[in-house]
Amino acid sequence: MENRIKIERAILDITQEELAQKIGVSRQTINSIEANRYVPSTVLALKLSELFNKPVNDFFKLTEDD
Amino acid sequence: MENRIKIERAILDITQEELAQKIGVSRQTINSIEANRYVPSTVLALKLSELFNKPVNDFFKLTEDD
DNA sequence: TAATAATGTAAAGTATATTTGTCATAATAG
């Protein structure tokens, strides 16, 4: 799975730390997701959706290996 | 988080077992998600999105407790 | 340049998703 969180975060112009606080996770969680080290839960995806004001499918996409 | 998987599955007219096979998880996983026993991963949500031909936000919604 | 903020990452621990196996019950078909 690939994601555009880094880009969406740049649009909001906030740090990983700030994004983490807004959705209630640790900074490392955001960092790890941006680095594709693991796949987030759907609750986390929906919270990002609210914050970014965009549907989940806009910033999370399946890849070959999924 | 609440979901409408049972309804989407009814629209496709397939069993939990069939849905599970189509997206590559066990039947118990589908059953547990429909029963809100746990929250699926975003990869699973995206696979359902493909199958249902609808955005994730259409069948997964945040609730108070999220 | 020096100080500070932001990011990348790793390890250890906890929480939770998912699998496999199993059983009970409800619904459906013969």
Add this chain to the structure above:
DNA sequence: CTATTATGACAAATATACTTTACATTATTA
């Protein structure tokens, strides 16, 4: 009614998300 299929649910084992702590590196700013 009987056999079969579909669903609900639980327990144990495994995989993985997420937290906390910690440290190194890369910007950024004074």
